[in-house]
Amino acid sequence: MNTSALLAHISPWDVVLICVVSVGGALAAYVRHPKWKAFVLLTPLPFSFAVLALGRPIDATHMSALLFLLGYTFAVRLLNTRFRVPIAWSIAMSASAYSAVGGLVAAVLPRTDTAFLVATATVATVGSILHAAMPTPVESGAVSPLPVWKKIIVVAGVITFITIIKSILQGFMTVFPMLGVVVAYESRASLYTVCRHLPVAMLGFVPMMTAMYVLQNHIGLGPALIAGWVVYLIVL
Numbered sequence: 001m002n003t004s005a006l007l008a009h010i011s012p013w014d015v016v017l018i019c020v021v022s023v024g025g026a027l028a029a030y031v032r033h034p035k036w037k038a039f040v041l042l043t044p045l046p047f048s049f050a051v052l053a054l055g056r057p058i059d060a061t062h063m064s065a066l067l068f069l070l071g072y073t074f075a076v077r078l079l080n081t082r083f084r085v086p087i088a089w090s091i092a093m094s095a096s097a098y099s100a101v102g103g104l105v106a107a108v109l110p111r112t113d114t115a116f117l118v119a120t121a122t123v124a125t126v127g128s129i130l131h132a133a134m135p136t137p138v139e140s141g142a143v144s145p146l147p148v149w150k151k152i153i154v155v156a157g158v159i160t161f162i163t164i165i166k167s168i169l170q171g172f173m174t175v176f177p178m179l180g181v182v183v184a185y186e187s188r189a190s191l192y193t194v195c196r197h198l199p200v201a202m203l204g205f206v207p208m209m210t211a212m213y214v215l216q217n218h219i220g221l222g223p224a225l226i227a228g229w230v231v232y233l234i235v236l
Contacts, residue, residue, distance in 0.1 A: 010160070010163055010164070011053060011055075011163075013049060013052045013053035013055075014053045014160075014163040016049050016052075016053075017046065017050055017052075017053045017159060017163065017178075018156050018159045018163070020045055020046065020049050021046050021049075021155055021156075021159050021178045021179060022152045022155045022156050022159070024040060024043065024045065024046065024178075024179050025151055025152065025154075025155040025179060025181075025183075026148050026151055026152055027040060028040040028041075028179060028182050028183045028186055035193060035197075039197065040179060040183060041179055041180055041183045041194060041197065041198075041201065042197060042200060042201045042204065042236070043179070044205065044208065044229065044232055046178045046179055047174050047175060047205070048225055050173055050174040050176070050178070051225060052221075052222070053163060053166065054170070054171070054173055054174060055221075056171065057213075057216050057217070057221060058171070058209055058212045058213045058216060058221075058224075059116060059171055059213075060109050060110065060111060060115035060116045060118075060119045060171070061105070061109055061111075061171025061172055062171035062174055062175065062209055063116060063119040063120050063123055063171075063206070063209050064105065064109060064119045064122075064123075064171070064172075065102065065171055065172040065174065065175035065176075066123045066127075066201075066202050066205055066206075067123060067126065068098050068101065068102055068105075068172060068175070069098075069175050069176075069177055069180065069198065069201075070126070070130075070199075070202065071094075071097075071098070072094045072095065072097070072177050072180060073094075073177070073180060073184070073191075073194060073195050073198050074195055074198075075093075075094040076090045076094045076184045076191065077191035077192065077194075077195055079093060079094065080188060080191065087184070087185055087188040091184050091185060095158075095177060095181060098172075098176065098177065099162075099165070099172075099176070102169050102172035102176075103168045103172070105172070106168070106169055106170040106171065106172050107168075116213060120206060120209075120210060123202055123206055124202075124203070124206050126199075126202070127199040127206065128199070128203065130198070130199040131199035131200065131203060134195070134196050136196065151182060154181075154182075155178070155181065155182055158178070158181055159178055162176050162178070175205075203235065204232050204235050204236045207231045207232070207235050208229070208231050208232035208235075209228065210231075211224070211227050211228045211231045212224040212225060212227070212228040215227050215228075
């Protein structure tokens with residue numbers, strides 16, 4: 001595929017998404033406390049612009065992707081802390097697995113109300129159990145010495161690739177760990193804190209996506225996204 005063909009896959013919303021996530025990644029790099037690094041991961045800005053860039057209604061793939069995001073984050077921690085895989089390789093392997101498995105599941109997952117309800121119930125149940133079961137961590141923070149421009153280049157490159165394959169990932173593209181790539185690297189000394197905050201994100205995104213799913217056919221995807229934000233902030 002030549003350069004012009006690659007650029008044809010990138011819409012204006014894709015460009016906005018790349019810029020927003022790059023800024024968010026830089027912000028995560030310079031926040032010291034691990035709790036606030038994890039909080040950056042909870043921000044639904046990447047999801048919102050990814051939804052607009054994808055241009056598809058909310059369906060079961062979007063909701064199911066929250067489980068894959070959880071799997072990505074726990075996989076990074078497991079590979080790095082248990083198997084001593086370098087953090088960069090742990091992130092790359094986990095993100096690649098997310099993309100590969102997400103693309104396969106997206107191809108077969110039904111776009112029915114039943115599939116969405118099952119995905120919603122599963123995500124809410126898993127998030128609630130983990131939120132109740134995982135103790136509050138006490139981990140130290142750190143600020144990475146890696147220059148900010150290098151972080152921005154890495155993040156922009158990853159998101160550009162994701163926008164190119166968004167038609168394959170479908171709803172899984174919107175919850176891809178865009179900020180999670182940077183947050184995991186910057187929080188490599190406090191990965192448990194990041195994992196502990198994922199159930200919080202899940203419990204916030206479930207009502208947000210549900211509100212969007214209910215409203216999108218009545219008021220359109222954009223207004224439904226705004227309504228979803230209101231619900232998210234109330235729950236969070």
